[in-house]
Amino acid sequence: QVQLVESGGGLVQAGGSLRLSCAASGRTFSRYTMGWFRQAPGMEREFVAAISWIGGSTYYADSVKGRFTISRDNAKNTVTLQMNSLKPEDTADYYCAARRVYGASPYEYEYDYWGQGTQVTVSS
Numbered sequence: 001q002v003q004l005v006e007s008g009g010g011l012v013q014a015g016g017s018l019r020l021s022c023a024a025s026g027r028t029f030s031r032y033t034m035g036w037f038r039q040a041p042g043m044e045r046e047f048v049a050a051i052s053w054i055g056g057s058t059y060y061a062d063s064v065k066g067r068f069t070i071s072r073d074n075a076k077n078t079v080t081l082q083m084n085s086l087k088p089e090d091t092a093d094y095y096c097a098a099r100r101v102y103g104a105s106p107y108e109y110e111y112d113y114w115g116q117g118t119q120v121t122v123s124s
Helices: none
Strands: 004-007 010-013 018-024 033-039 046-051 058-060 068-073 078-083 092-099 118-123
Touching: 004 092, 018 033, 018 092, 018 118, 033 068, 033 078, 046 068, 046 078, 058 068
Parallel strands: 010 118
Antiparallel strands: 004 018, 018 078, 033 046, 033 092, 046 058, 068 078, 092 118
8 A cells, every 4th residue: 555645736836847756655655656647627547647666767748858857765755756847738737646566658548546636727
C-alpha cells in the first residue's frame, strides 16, 4: 500500500515556474514507477510525465516536453515535477500516481495508487 500526498501547487503568471512534489509512504517506494497526471476543468485526466524505478527512464506528454522535468529521490520517497515556461493551458489539478510494474506508462488505468491532487493555475 502506498499513500501519496502532493504539494507545491498555486497561482503563477504565464512564463513562470512551479515545482510540484509528491511524498510517498511505504518502504518500497523505489520499486514503483511514478507518474504525474492532470485534469483541467471539464476535461478528462491526462498524462503529463512518468519516471521509472531508479529514474533511468522518463516519459513526457508532447505538450510539456522541454518545459517540465520529472525526477525522484528514492531516499526521501519523493517525486518532483519541475514546471517551467508555464502556459494558461497548463491550468489543472495535478495528480501523483504510483505503478507497481516497472516501466513508465502514459495510461491512467495502469497506475495503482493516486494522490488527492494539487491545483495549478496559470494566469495570462
